[in-house]
Amino acid sequence: MPKYSATMVSHSFWFAEFQAYIELLNAGYSEDDIRAKAEEDNYFKQKTAARTQDLLKVLKKRLVTLDQDYFVLFPSLDISNQKLVNLISIMNMNRLFNEFMYEVYRGELLLGDARLHDYEIEDFFNRKRVENAQIADWTEETVERLAGIFKTFCREAELLKDRGDYDEVNRPMLDLRLEDLLQAKHAHRNLAVLLGR
Numbered sequence: 001m002p003k004y005s006a007t008m009v010s011h012s013f014w015f016a017e018f019q020a021y022i023e024l025l026n027a028g029y030s031e032d033d034i035r036a037k038a039e040e041d042n043y044f045k046q047k048t049a050a051r052t053q054d055l056l057k058v059l060k061k062r063l064v065t066l067d068q069d070y071f072v073l074f075p076s077l078d079i080s081n082q083k084l085v086n087l088i089s090i091m092n093m094n095r096l097f098n099e100f101m102y103e104v105y106r107g108e109l110l111l112g113d114a115r116l117h118d119y120e121i122e123d124f125f126n127r128k129r130v131e132n133a134q135i136a137d138w139t140e141e142t143v144e145r146l147a148g149i150f151k152t153f154c155r156e157a158e159l160l161k162d163r164g165d166y167d168e169v170n171r172p173m174l175d176l177r178l179e180d181l182l183q184a185k186h187a188h189r190n191l192a193v194l195l196g197r
Contacts, residue, residue, distance in 0.1 A: 004096045004134050009145040011058055013156040017044045018086045021059050022074050031060065065092030069181055080158055081175040087157040088182075088190050096135075100124060100150050101193045105159060108169040109196025116160060116167040121147045171196060 020043070024034050037043040038052050046052040066089055074085055091098045104124050108116055125143050129136045135143075151167060154160040160167040174194050182191050191197070 004128075004132060005094065006096075006138055006142050006146060008094055008097065008149050009142060010054065011149070013086065013090075013153050014055060014059065015083055015086050015156060017055060018059060018062065018089070019074075019082060020044065021063065022071050025063075025071055026075065061093050062086070062089035065089050067185075069185070073177055073181060077175055077178060080173065081178050083157045084172055084174065084178065084194065087153065087159075088187070090153060091190060091193070096128070096146070097150060097153070098189070099128070101154075102189060105154060105169070106193045106196055109171055114169045115163075116169050117165070118147075121151070 021034060024037070029037070034043075035056060038046075038056055039049070042052065044052060044055055046055055066085070070085060074082060077085065087101075091101055100121075104116070104120060108114065125135075125147060129138075129143075151160060155162060155167070157172075159170055159172060161170060172194055179191065179195075182194075
């Protein structure tokens with residue numbers, strides 16, 4: 001049975017921090033150097049030491065899903081595509097979010113409806129609860145918080161825009177170099193999500 005995690009409820013999109021971490025890696029800093037900067041200088045501007053630790057752990061897990069080719073390309077991408085790289089790393093790291101993006105967001109692009117309603121997100125979680133005993137055991141509060149996080153991450157990645165009663169679904173303008181890199185890495189599922197195919 002697939003393993004799912006609800007730990008994302010305590011995570012943020014952390015785009016500026018993701019960007020800064022890659023900048024440090026590209027400048028030759030080691031992970032130990034970055035940890036020291038974060039802990040000693042509060043480089044990532046977190047409110048508590050515990051939050052800094054959580055941030056470092058999550059960013060490291062996200063970045064492990066990418067490789068040097070992404071880091072080299074990253075600085076030359078526009079902000080929108082840099083946000084997509086962050087989103088890709090989250091999709092790579094979290095199975096349930098990956099499934100949400102593939103089944104729900106991609107589904108919206110394929111349908112051309114351009115409107116994502118809360119009931120569609122609820123339907124996704126209800127299906128997962130039927131399919132998986134682990135998800136079925138999660139509290140209603142956990143599911144609601146995850147649904148909120150998923151929407152927030154998509155909004156921060158500029159894939160959704162809050163319109164009150166629904167979210168407007170935006171098709172990303174994927175940089176051709178990033179598209180080529182995803183092709184080269186055989187990241188077909190990520191491409192299917194972002195291109196709606």
